[in-house]
């Protein structure tokens with residue numbers, strides 16, 4: 001395999017070898033496909049990517065999620081070009097697109113009465129922690145085990161490197177996690193237990209969920225689970241924070257919260273809200289919660305309140321707001337969430353036929369246009385969350401080696417299929433049924 005890629009992707013190999021001298025590991029994106037070496041992509045259009053050696057790929061990575069209408073879209077690009085001609089990339093002052101984007105998002109997502117654009121999903125999650133604490137006067141944050149809410153210190157608790165027991169929180173001192181807890185995914189009893197305990201240790205400011213399940217439904221949850229979490233939040237006076245960085249404007253225009261019928265106090269956005277352009281993060285929510293956002297001491301409804309500081313020199317640039325506003329309008333016009341979802345249904349059906357045909361130890365499913373393709377081993381330990389998860393135990397229980405799981409991403413790549421870490425596939429409205437059928441053949 002090494003030889004195969006060294007020949008097919010010779011220029012990538014050369015560049016990455018040199019890049020390793022100046023970039024740690026030679027990689028800037030952790031999930032950029034890493035085996036046998038990162039492939040250098042130089043062209044993107046619609047549902048296709050081309051690498052520096054001229055090889056063509058179908059794109060199921062979609063830049064990690066933002067490009068639901070396809071890469072390098074002409075309508076979005078033209079609007080951004082017009083904007084650049086007029087005012088350049090940023091002025092640091094207010095631009096009409098900031099208002100247009102905030103208004104559009106609040107029209108699409110009913111729980112979002114107010115919205116503020118930030119630089120990334122990570123920043124928006126950090127901001128939500130502060131706002132929740134100020135709005136409730138409570139201390140603790142509870143998150144679903146395995147969920148990713150960006151890489152800030154206090155939310156790094158419980159993120160496991162898939163297939164190992166390592167936490168992705170090396171370098172963060174334990175005291176930082178004093179007020180961060182985890183509950184077992186899909187387990188309302190466990191959540192309630194933690195909410196009850198917290199009544200005696202400073203209360204719960206917020207329960208963070210990825211509505212479809214941790215890591216974008218890598219570990220799926222029951223359809224009524226998010227509603228159950230909401231009911232518990234209301235009962236114990238905690239805010240419900242819905243992390244829609246992946247699901248916002250992907251599951252539907254009203255996000256996963258529309259699909260599950262919940263009304264979160266705070267919603268976190270990212271990815272699609274900047275249409276694939278830089279500066280993709282935002283926080284929205286109920287007016288009485290969002291009033292705690294700003295800086296310092298301020299007056300709201302005649303009372304002085306402390307506000308949560310947030311900022312960012314490059315947050316809410318005209319480029320991100322213009323691209324975000326335009327892409328949301330295009331999603332609406334092209335019915336992109338539904339189209340991408342139908343493409344995902346077709347893909348998953350085809351992949352499951354292959355899995356059955358060869359009797360493979362794999363599982364494949366989708367929530368809208370987010371598809372998951374895992375070995376039974378990975379899934380087994382995600383579902384049986386309470387069991388300790390180690391490489392030898394995976395091997396013992398399922399007969400599959402960790403290394404074999406990792407090779408799958410390389411196998412797809414060899415067939416011209418770019419996936420997210422070999423196990424997540426985003427579809428976009430740039431796919432046609434013919435493309436999907438061609439991809440099914442390649443996966444097969």
Ligand code: PMP
Nearest residue numbers: 120121122148149150245246270
């Ligand atoms: N929350 C979720 C659910 C995510 O998937 C991500 C990014 N993958 C983040 C937060 C962090 O967003 P960003 O990468 O923009 O910081």
